[in-house]
Amino acid sequence: MNTPSAPARRRSLRLVLGAAGIAALAATSACSTTSTAASAPGSGSSSAAGATGGKVIQAVAAENFWGSIASQLGGSHVHVDSIISNPDTDPHDYEPTAADARTVTTAQYSIVNGIGYDAWADKLLATNPGSGRVELKVGDLVGLKPGDNPHRWYSPDNVHQVIERITADYKKIDPADAAYFDQQKQTFETQTLGPYNQLISTIRATYAGTPIGASESIVTPLAEGLGLKMLTPESFLDAMSEGTDPTAADKATIDQQIKNKQIKVYVYNSQNSTPDVDAQVKLAKSEGIPVATVTETLSPAGDSFQQWQVAELQGIQAALAKATGK
Numbered sequence: 001m002n003t004p005s006a007p008a009r010r011r012s013l014r015l016v017l018g019a020a021g022i023a024a025l026a027a028t029s030a031c032s033t034t035s036t037a038a039s040a041p042g043s044g045s046s047s048a049a050g051a052t053g054g055k056v057i058q059a060v061a062a063e064n065f066w067g068s069i070a071s072q073l074g075g076s077h078v079h080v081d082s083i084i085s086n087p088d089t090d091p092h093d094y095e096p097t098a099a100d101a102r103t104v105t106t107a108q109y110s111i112v113n114g115i116g117y118d119a120w121a122d123k124l125l126a127t128n129p130g131s132g133r134v135e136l137k138v139g140d141l142v143g144l145k146p147g148d149n150p151h152r153w154y155s156p157d158n159v160h161q162v163i164e165r166i167t168a169d170y171k172k173i174d175p176a177d178a179a180y181f182d183q184q185k186q187t188f189e190t191q192t193l194g195p196y197n198q199l200i201s202t203i204r205a206t207y208a209g210t211p212i213g214a215s216e217s218i219v220t221p222l223a224e225g226l227g228l229k230m231l232t233p234e235s236f237l238d239a240m241s242e243g244t245d246p247t248a249a250d251k252a253t254i255d256q257q258i259k260n261k262q263i264k265v266y267v268y269n270s271q272n273s274t275p276d277v278d279a280q281v282k283l284a285k286s287e288g289i290p291v292a293t294v295t296e297t298l299s300p301a302g303d304s305f306q307q308w309q310v311a312e313l314q315g316i317q318a319a320l321a322k323a324t325g326k
Helices: 006-013 019-028 064-077 098-106 119-126 138-142 156-173 175-192 194-207 217-226 234-242 248-259 275-286 305-324
Strands: 057-063 078-084 109-112 134-137 211-214 265-269 291-294
Touching (some): 057 064, 057 098, 064 156, 064 175, 078 098, 134 138, 138 156, 156 217, 211 248, 217 234, 217 265, 234 248
Parallel strands (some): 057 078, 211 265, 265 291
């Protein structure tokens, strides 16, 4: 049996605060959150005072990848706090602080990933129901449930669905600024996300059908969006994501895929690396198979969603080009 990494150990513990304990945290806390995303442009936090002097929506995102998008769509009319903003924090098993509880329960708008990924956020929201808060659960939006792949920020189609929904929700909360939010959305999708959209289109057009391997299920939605063929057994991908031990059969299959050059590129999540994954990365490199890296949350933490994603897509594109000569 291998020794799981720190993220894997955290995942296996599944330490989630009970609703009663979280309610107590919310009641006792009067300080501002200390886990707010960095205030660099697009990082998930925007000015609390609207540049035009209009209404400012107080919003909270459970994770900074959604927080970054929400902040950029909101501009000067939305202030966004992201609870998970440290690249070393595992969102699956995060334990909310009292400040987090207060931030979530007092927000006008909340964004959680859902699909079993951030159950702690659901418990925080449940401490203050019926408050008039508008809530977005990404899993519900895209029609998925716990047990399905929760890493929807790696699905280009789902990202655009979330953009549409956030804009609609902002307009619902602040209809007087609807035109402003429409403009923010148009600029974000056509200009800000331009390099992201172009890379996805180019990779799909050039490398569709190329077989790849991966360290965990976080890569699957991206592979689907890029038209790449995932050969790694799903049972191995899920085991790595959930922090459980993979089977000997799955590990043997992956080793053979690498040694026989059945995969052209290996993609791994550097924030969740186990001895098994480390061994696969080492083997891939020794066999001349290019390795590309992704991370679970914004890395570095001060990057915007698009800066982070573009850097990763460029790495995958370079690996595919090296492997295929295209």
